Amino acid sequence: MPTARLARTPHVIDSREEYLAAVAELAAASGPVAVDAERASGFRYSQRAYLIQVFRRGAGTFLFDPPAIGAFAELQAAIGEVEWVLHAASQDLSCLREVGLDPVLLFDTELGARLAGMPRVGLGAVVEETLGLHLAKEHSAADWSTRPLPDSWLTYAALDVELLLDVRDRIAERLEEAGKSTIAAQEFAAVLAKPAAEPKAEPWRRLSGISTVRGQRALAVARELWRARDDYAQEVDTSPGRLLPDASIVAAARAPLASKRDLAALKTFMGRASRAQIDRWWAAIEAGLATDDLPAHRSSEESIPPPRSWADRSPEADRRYRGVRPRLQAIAEGIDLPVENLLTPEHVRRICWAPPAEITLQSIGETLSGLGARPWQIDATAQAIAEAFVEALQEPVEASESGS
Incomplete structure (x- = not known):
């Protein structure tokens, strides 16, 4: 199977002048637009977009640097009313909306592939089945907040949108042949209409391994450590788990700790900030040990049992x-x-x-x-x-x- 390649790798647009010129080219073209966004999940606290890719036939591919450009009102005005093609749109809509990009008409190639009955729906697999091309996906988990971005990453990012309109057309044909076009339209509209998830009342209960923590006092310690980690992660814009893994919080909540020295000696308390921020973590533990606001044994959030x-x-x-x-x-x-x-x-x-x-x-x-x-x-x-x-x-x- 031949590997998908670019004729040339686009550069990253990070100036207002170049951005407006690109918007003008996209506005002058016609037809749907392919859109994708790259974040730094697992590296940064925020879920903001660090690269936005847009492709339109007749205009080409453009790679935008959102932190440098800021708001995208002009791009929204240029393409906001036409069909946007995204793969697994629910993953990207939030960070696109954060910079003012919000489609009114959507074709989701990942969801469309599911509805068409394709056995594998990752973008690489869908490209292979619909276009007969191999699409390398080795940079999908990269830290896209990196600057400057390596050329190999930019090639990867550009290919994600350059092939997407052809993929969309093949999937649309399959949906039409199967009598599923109406189904797909309703599903795509539901993705756009789905409201943002409400914040969890007790997000700390999602700690991996929290079910092994026994007793309200130990749960209070886990809660205060989670809060301290979350505050610090926001402060330094780093993924919380990179600073202090869930396993370390759970280990500290379960251990009989009498002093900061005990915490520092706990071998299962690890992470890049485990010792550098030891005062922060010990203060959280002391807060958990002293509080009268003890959490319930089980979550107060309404749910049905498994x-x-x-x-x-x-x-x-x-x-x-x-x-x-x-x-x-x-x-x-x-x-x-x-x-x-x-x-x-x-x-x-x-x-x-x-x-x-x-x-x-x-x-x-x-x-x-x-x-x-x-x-x-x-x-x-x-x-x-x-x-x-x-x-x-x-x-x-x-x-x-x-x-x-």
Whole structure:
């Protein structure tokens, strides 16, 4: 398989004059635009874009330096009303919106590939299947806040958008042939309309390994260490885990520490800032040991238990869930879709855990709509869900009759 190559590697645009000239070229061209953004996840605290790539047929590829340029109002005005093509758009929309770039019409090639039934949906795999080209992806996890950016990284970044419009056309053809264009349009619109996630009330509970921390006092120590790390990470714009890994916070919360010396001697307390900021961490531990604001053993955030526990906690919900799952799997296989795209797993769990009081096709559809399901998803699944729920109501009676 031939490797995708560039005729030339674009340079990074980091001046106002060059930016406005590029915007003029993009505005003069026509058709959809391919857009991508590179962040420094795992390196920086912020999720800002450190490179934005834009390609339009008739204009070419442009690589913009967001920290240098600032706001992108002129680019938004030039391309804001046309279709934007992104791969896995939900990963980039937030950082694009942060600089004023926000599409009104979207084609997501990753989501489109899922809907088209492609077995692998990473950009490299999709390029191979649709265009017959190998796309190198060795810089996907790079620190894009690096300056200057190496030429090999710029080549990688430019190829991500230069091929995207051709990929979009191939996927659109497959969706049309499969009768899924309307489904895709609804899914793309849902990606654009999805609101930003609400901040977690207790984000520290997402610490990896927190379930091994026992007791409210130890949880308070873990919470204060998480807060201290988060504050410092914001201050130095560094990924929190690079400063102090989750495992170190959990180890300190579990250990019987009486002094800063004990903390410094704890071998499992590691990380680039573990010793350099030892006063900060010890102050957090002391705060956790002294506070009267002790956290609950479990999160206060509303959630439903994992389905594996339903048989004991809610046998009725368990019967509904066991009845629904194979029906949804069969529907998904019939239209060549991943079952998680047929209906979001969280929506399935929620309607099984708390169904409408009266089980009808209309009530199931209204509940699914309230959860955020799209019209095509409701049309495809509501009848099957209603049938499974009615069957679940009858299951205890049938079991009793068969045993008599």
